[in-house]
Amino acid sequence: MEYRMALKELRDGKIKPYYICFGTETYLMNDFIERLAGSLVEPEHRDMAIIRFSTSENGTDEILEEAQTLPFLVPSKLILVRDSVVFAAGRDSAKVEHRPERLLEYMSAPMDSTVLVFVVPHEKLDERKKLVKYAKDKDAVVSFAPLPAEELMQWVARRAESRNRRIEPPAVEELLRRVGSDMGALAAEIDKLILYAGEAGTIAADAVVQLVPASTEQSVFKLTEEIAALRTDRALALYYDLLKQREEPIKLTALLVRQFRNMLFVKELGKQGYTPQQMAGQLGLHPYAAKIMAEQARSFSVERLTAVLDRLAELDYGMKTGRVEKTLGLEMFLLKTGSEGGQ
Known part of the structure; x- marks a missing residue:
């Protein structure tokens, strides 16, 4: 189930006895959990009615014992379980025992007074597990993917x-x-x-x-954009601002390598007919970042991107071995790359 459908059910007063929330968009996941808590628990009862566990520290028996215990002085309770091993493919800790068969039994006959939420901060669940298949059959799995x-x-x-x-x-x-x-x-x-x-x-x-100040990563993103647009003066101005913020040239070089490498990947994926959304999945980027990167990549040929990456590799090696003065080396890279253009 997509998170919008889960929110609609909440607004309609339909609350399931358990949810498995997974995905990488933590803001949307936290927003859903907060809305769920608001529907179940009065603000003054939150300390008593919301219980938190983690499968890295608490076994399923301990979690289920709490789930099967009637709430104290409140009509219902919400149990939040951070999980990377029961529904995902993470490794079990030798110190914590999990018995998925007991959890499966509970899910077949859950307590009316308890809402059990497993929070799985992973892109995918482990589809091989019976628990995942059962939860999907009950339409209790909610996906929180980055927005296009x-x-x-x-x-x-x-x-x-x-x-x-x-x-x-x-x-x-x-x-x-x-x-x-x-x-x-x-x-x-x-x-x-x-x-x-x-x-x-x-x-x-x-x-x-x-x-709104720009983050270092976004400044480097903008730096690449200025190089692509042949605006060397603006690229240098951005670089000088980053230096004033005490950003390390070696770190900036590494970010530029990642940026140009992703642009090369985007260009190759574009030739294969991938959409920005599909590119994002392949590269582990947000769809918006993939869209902007695809626009930037149009200003560069594959040959130029390869040449820029080779030059960045030489620069990185020179910086780390002391053969190139870091600040001046990156400045010269920006001047040369910007003056040569994209194609």
Whole structure:
């Protein structure tokens, strides 16, 4: 079940006795769990009604004993279990015993007063396990995958609208370029921009530039974009800003290697007919990052990308062996790469 369907069921008052929540989009997962808790537990009862376990420290017998115990002074309780071994393919600890057959028995006859949630922060569950198959048959598995690029942009706009603000499309794009695709970080920055805009205000791109600092990774992303667009002066300005922030040239070089390597992969996958969403899955990127990377890659031929990666490898070796002065070496790389163009 996709998380939107699970949210709809919550709004309709349909709460399952157990959920297996998995995926890499932790913001959406935490949001769902918080909504579930809000539907089950009064704010003043949270300390008594919400119990937390981890399968790395607690066996299934201990978890099930709590699940089968009637709640104390509250009508229902929520048990949250962080898991990497029972429903995923992680290794069991020798110190903790898990008996999946007992959990399967419980799932066939769960307590009415308990909602049991397994939180699995992995891209996939272990489909070979009977527990996973049974939970899927009961429609109790909820997937939390990263939002596609367009949906992520719509989510940003909706968050602003929900607080009676409007965010202009260029401002959304600038925000994503500066913060990246981390929904938790995006939410924090949107809320800051909402306060700045004031009641019924509009958030423009210049407000994002003024108020939202770019992360190192996003600055390197922008650095690559400026090189691709032959804007060497802007690339150097970004580099000098990163140096002022005491960023290490060797670290920046490593980030550039990752960026150009991903661009090469994106270019090859594009030739094979992959969509940005499919590329994201292959490369372990967020769909929005894959979309922007595909746009950047258009400015480079495969030959140029290969040559840039070779030059970065030489630069990295020279830096680490002391043959190249780090700050000047990376500056010369930016000057040379930007002046040569993309093709």
